[in-house]
Amino acid sequence: MAKSSTGPSAKPVTIHDQKLLRGEGGELHQIADGDTPVLTTAQGGPVFDDQNTLKVGARGPALIEDFHFREKIFHFDHERIPERVVHARGYGAHGFFETYDSLAKYTRADLFQRAGERTPAFVRFSTVAGSKGSFDLARDVRGFAVKLYTQEGNWDLVGNNIPVFFIQDAIKFPDVIHAVKEEPDSAFPQAQSAHDNFWDFITLTPESMHMIMWVMSDRALPRSFRFMEGFGVHTFRFVNARNESTFVKFHWKPKLGLQSVLWNEAVKINGADPDFHRRDLWAAIQSGNFPEWELQVQLFNQEFADRFDFDVLDPTKLIPEELLPPIAVGRLVLDRMPDNFFAETEQVAFMTQNVPPGIDFSNDPLLQGRNFSYLDTQLKRLGGPNFTHIPINAPKCPFAHFQQDGHMAMRNPVGRVNYQPNSFGEGPRESPDKGFKTFADIENGAKRRLRPESFSDHYSQARQFFMSQTKGEQRHIAAALTFELSKVKTPVIRERMVSHLLNIDEGLANRVASMLGLKNMPKPADAAQPTRQDLAESAALSIVMNGPERFEGRKLGILVTDGTDAKLLAALQAAIAKAGATFEIIAPKVGGADASDGSLIEADQMIDGGPSVLYDAVALLPGDKGIDDLLAESTARDFVADAFAHCKFIGYVDAAVPLLAKAGVYDSLDEGFIPLGGPKDIDGFIAQLGKLRLWSREPSVKAR
Numbered sequence: 001m002a003k004s005s006t007g008p009s010a011k012p013v014t015i016h017d018q019k020l021l022r023g024e025g026g027e028l029h030q031i032a033d034g035d036t037p038v039l040t041t042a043q044g045g046p047v048f049d050d051q052n053t054l055k056v057g058a059r060g061p062a063l064i065e066d067f068h069f070r071e072k073i074f075h076f077d078h079e080r081i082p083e084r085v086v087h088a089r090g091y092g093a094h095g096f097f098e099t100y101d102s103l104a105k106y107t108r109a110d111l112f113q114r115a116g117e118r119t120p121a122f123v124r125f126s127t128v129a130g131s132k133g134s135f136d137l138a139r140d141v142r143g144f145a146v147k148l149y150t151q152e153g154n155w156d157l158v159g160n161n162i163p164v165f166f167i168q169d170a171i172k173f174p175d176v177i178h179a180v181k182e183e184p185d186s187a188f189p190q191a192q193s194a195h196d197n198f199w200d201f202i203t204l205t206p207e208s209m210h211m212i213m214w215v216m217s218d219r220a221l222p223r224s225f226r227f228m229e230g231f232g233v234h235t236f237r238f239v240n241a242r243n244e245s246t247f248v249k250f251h252w253k254p255k256l257g258l259q260s261v262l263w264n265e266a267v268k269i270n271g272a273d274p275d276f277h278r279r280d281l282w283a284a285i286q287s288g289n290f291p292e293w294e295l296q297v298q299l300f301n302q303e304f305a306d307r308f309d310f311d312v313l314d315p316t317k318l319i320p321e322e323l324l325p326p327i328a329v330g331r332l333v334l335d336r337m338p339d340n341f342f343a344e345t346e347q348v349a350f351m352t353q354n355v356p357p358g359i360d361f362s363n364d365p366l367l368q369g370r371n372f373s374y375l376d377t378q379l380k381r382l383g384g385p386n387f388t389h390i391p392i393n394a395p396k397c398p399f400a401h402f403q404q405d406g407h408m409a410m411r412n413p414v415g416r417v418n419y420q421p422n423s424f425g426e427g428p429r430e431s432p433d434k435g436f437k438t439f440a441d442i443e444n445g446a447k448r449r450l451r452p453e454s455f456s457d458h459y460s461q462a463r464q465f466f467m468s469q470t471k472g473e474q475r476h477i478a479a480a481l482t483f484e485l486s487k488v489k490t491p492v493i494r495e496r497m498v499s500h501l502l503n504i505d506e507g508l509a510n511r512v513a514s515m516l517g518l519k520n521m522p523k524p525a526d527a528a529q530p531t532r533q534d535l536a537e538s539a540a541l542s543i544v545m546n547g548p549e550r551f552e553g554r555k556l557g558i559l560v561t562d563g564t565d566a567k568l569l570a571a572l573q574a575a576i577a578k579a580g581a582t583f584e585i586i587a588p589k590v591g592g593a594d595a596s597d598g599s600l601i602e603a604d605q606m607i608d609g610g611p612s613v614l615y616d617a618v619a620l621l622p623g624d625k626g627i628d629d630l631l632a633e634s635t636a637r638d639f640v641a642d643a644f645a646h647c648k649f650i651g652y653v654d655a656a657v658p659l660l661a662k663a664g665v666y667d668s669l670d671e672g673f674i675p676l677g678g679p680k681d682i683d684g685f686i687a688q689l690g691k692l693r694l695w696s697r698e699p700s701v702k703a704r
């Protein structure tokens, strides 16, 4: 007869450092003792055995009365909520916004009234097209969604890292998103715009051309969330206590400057570390290097807006910063990771319609559509109307209303009165003074479905963006367009895109056509408005022209082996820390290497797990003894060859020369290679690192 289940028996075992009990079937049990809390069901019932289901006899069948098993599996089965339709992959952090000076002249919003006022914040960065489990370095727009818990309710500035958008009217949003996401029959490609559907839609939607220039630029491949800008995109309004309105555009400027990676690098990062961006944010915040952005605003009135040919309500246009310099109004600091990713980052519900009194909408048709969508989407994702009861979405100021009941209601009214007006003197009342009062703009006109003519210039700012880039950045745009279109199987779509490029810049169109091997040059696309050739270049649109010129916040990869010069390594580590940067040690074995003085160098990565694409620059510090270990490793050769191809600065000791030769770069030593003969050479190396990349090398490593 089979023995009956008795649960964990009292046969203690020790597995390395863990004391456990062994059950009759050999399974291991961890038993509560001393202060350890007792495992319970969600109902609070103490659990007897968490390793075995309840069965008849030792070998089954299982019993349906096993409420612990059923509750555990039932809960597991429902762990996921629907991922966001767009921006599914994201990463968030807490922090605060600090106001510089009172903006009372422009807005009555409480958070802008007092210098030094701090408002709690939660920010979620994201990619748009990929699913929740996709990789970080997709060529894509990044979401930059900020929730500010103000004293007058939550203000959500749900922006992107690109200041314009693909479409002008919200009714086209499902189309552009369907087109960019994986094709519905094959279910691929994941997190890529390089496929027919996307380019088919884009080439039939000329209003997208300005945004396309941005998405094909290095802006779509940020090195870190910490090194990218954020934009509110739409024109909003500030409204002051006298009910005067000023148009406003919001910009977040990273304190550490802008930086992106190359496409070839991005592709390799996605394989080596699909969590590259989240790991970067996590590491920076956990180590106390809190990322910071300045909030800058462009303020203008209707008279100023009327000076432009384009419409300030058109979200495919920007106001060049040279024409309207932004004013710094505060700073955002991220200083704390969520305790729990799901509870906070996954459940956070951003909504464009969350604005405090003093901030108001414009008639931008995209913004108007978004104001419907974001509330609607939360109902589906979070399962009911009570999503503001979830702590991450709850206001941090006093609030009171008569909303009640519904799924998962956590805060329930007490007392009799749940309506107003009431004559019992209970409950909240409306406030004409404090309440949100919509700016009383005068609107009239016939009800029509119409795109205003003022939205019809689709190419001028696309051209302006392209012309404002450095030559290298322009090459990247041409290469990105060529790569993307090379994945498009329908030749006519490729040609159609070139016909649009002809309206942007003929040189760009010719370059892309030639790299695609296009046999016949198409005619320029029919344009609703001719492209303006006279728009001034804007340096603010380039990444390279807005780099940091210092290595702060960046990361050096230091390759070591047995025999690495201990003094040189220590001096380099100290100098990197002094520059406000970080480093990782890469060695042939993760157990580390023995330095020249016999000390152990602890490794962060084994060479196979730490390719140079994960670093902003590299230092090759092998010892004479250990270099042979590396020469036989293709990963070590790739480490050097990729650092070279990606225009990175490379510090090296003499012992590394055979590796440089093996990687095929020893005949191409340029000023990006810095010999590290001893600690005296380190200052010069660090100074060079501040340039981030040796762009002058690029034409020799990527001819097209």
Ligand code: HDE
Pocket (backbone or CB within 6 Å): 084, 085, 086, 087, 090, 124, 125, 126, 142, 143, 144, 145, 158, 159, 160, 165, 169, 170, 171, 173, 231, 232, 233, 234, 315, 348, 349, 350, 365, 366, 367, 369, 370, 373, 374, 375, 377, 378
């Ligand atoms: Fe969004 N967008 N969007 N979007 N969006 C969402 O809301 C939508 C647009 C942006 O980290 C969704 O909660 C429509 C522009 C960010 O949680 C959804 C239109 C900009 C995030 C939605 C737009 C954005 C979203 C999906 C066209 C830049 C992520 C889940 C009118 C200014 C927020 C959700 C986060 C998320 C709708 C266009 C930024 C479906 C209908 C333009 C950063 O409601």
